[in-house]
Amino acid sequence: MPQLFTHLRQLFPRPAAREEIAIAHDYLTQKGGAERVVLAMHRAFPEAKIYTTLYEPEATFPEFADAEIVVSPLNRIGFFRRNHRYALPVLPLVSSALKVPARKTLVSSTGWAHGFNFAGKSFIYCHSPARWVYLADQYLGKNESSAMGYALKILLPLLKLWDQKVARRAGTYVANSTTIQQRIKDVYGRDVDIIFPPFSLQVDAAEAPVEGLEDFLDDGDYFLLVSRLMPYKNIDRVVEAFNLMGKKLLVIGAGPMEEELKNMAGPSVEFVANIADEQLRFAYAHCKALLAVSYEDFGLTPLEAGAYGKPTIALKAGGYLDTIRESINGVFIEKPTVENICSAVERFDPEAFDAGKIQDYVQSFSEERFIQKLRERISSL
Structure with a gap:
């Protein structure tokens, strides 16, 4: 099995660095705390392109329209843009193949983006090591006996092997909380610093009641x-x-x-x-x-x-x-x-x-x- 990942890396050699700074994130297909962090990262480096496996503009924050988004070929499949969890079997390959041609990459990762193919140095802002790998029972909950649950159990050894390999190859990690700091230590054996994420809602901006409520x-x-x-x-x-x-x-x-x-x-x-x-x-x-x-x-x-x-x-x-x-x-x-x-x-x-x-x-x-x-x-x- 390790030889498989070695062959995969040979298929996807490192790209040449053409940009000074880039941002990477797993997928932009939902509205959540991690996506708000990516928007804050882009405000820190507005010149940076954002590299991601999947991008569904209607499902995530509209502010991403102001950024240049670079996606993987998987993004052509609308079903996966709308249901990214079903892409799990192919995401290791897709992530490894996604080239980020920058001297420095600021990475927002919940399990995939730290495995992108970086040309230069990477700084991994880790929201969590892959929850579906290391906390699979908690991730699935009552769905443990579903088709998704059975598929995840079958794929788990392969996913863990891929994740551990890319974590050894990736650059500097930092945790977003004390919980994640300990989890990174437990699963990757790394002692890392913490940078707490921000809250990003503009308190003094306009408000509007929810229609119908x-x-x-x-x-x-x-x-x-x-x-x-x-x-x-x-x-x-x-x-x-x-x-x-x-x-x-x-x-x-x-x-x-x-x-x-x-x-x-x-x-x-x-x-x-x-x-x-x-x-x-x-x-x-x-x-x-x-x-x-x-x-x-x-x-x-x-x-x-x-x-x-x-x-x-x-x-x-x-x-x-x-x-x-x-x-x-x-x-x-x-x-x-x-x-x-x-x-x-x-x-x-x-x-x-x-x-x-x-x-x-x-x-x-x-x-x-x-x-x-x-x-x-x-x-x-």
Whole structure:
């Protein structure tokens, strides 16, 4: 098997460096925290092209239209642009073949982009080693027995072999949180620094209510959850808790569990997806508090809520330990159970938090700080 990857590398020799700086990311097919980080990277280096396997403009942030996007041949297949998870069997080959002809490349990776074919030095901003490889059970959740689950189990040894090989070949790594710092140590054997990602919503920009939900949001008596609809996010337990309490919950996000979650939701729970930033800003600005009870690598959404002075009810685990301070911007629950969620929401007192202190605290995670650190590290490559 190792010889296979050696032969593959011979098929894709390193390109000559024609650009000074480039940006690389796995795929631009969704709206999420990693994609917002890529936009911040592009604001740091606006001259850089962005290299990625797949790009679906309608599914990701419209600001990417201002960048020059270079895609792999796989992008010609519309099904994969709309369903990138089904491309998993061919992504090792596609990633290895994607040439990035730059002297320096700033890489945003959740598992694929660190394996692109770089002409020069690469600086890997690691959101996580591939979750589908090292946390497969958590990644699949209830879908473990699905066709996708069986396919992943069959491919797992090959995917892990590819990932370990490209990690040894790749350049400098940095983690986005303490959780990922430890995970990189565990799976790659590397001791790395941390650069926390920024929150990027413009607080002073325009707001607009979500169409069709004006009455639902009007009184500001709703809780908010912003997340991809994935099994490990624990959204089903939040929905079940709010069904029991009859309190209002707005869920913003898309993903493979969307239909299942909508079917289990009661009348006090609403779902929206792929909304404009103006509507996301409105949702944050007018909610009572944010719910964040998933196992996250970095706790980004509490920072976005905090930019509007809103506190968070968060799971005491993972990336939320980096961004939540109980005396300042939120409270913790110990486990993501329906009982714990109900108890925390019922006890929650928004008057116990100072909106100004919350906003002051989240400024330590500003985009300006993030860009400064990136420029310093790239210049030192």
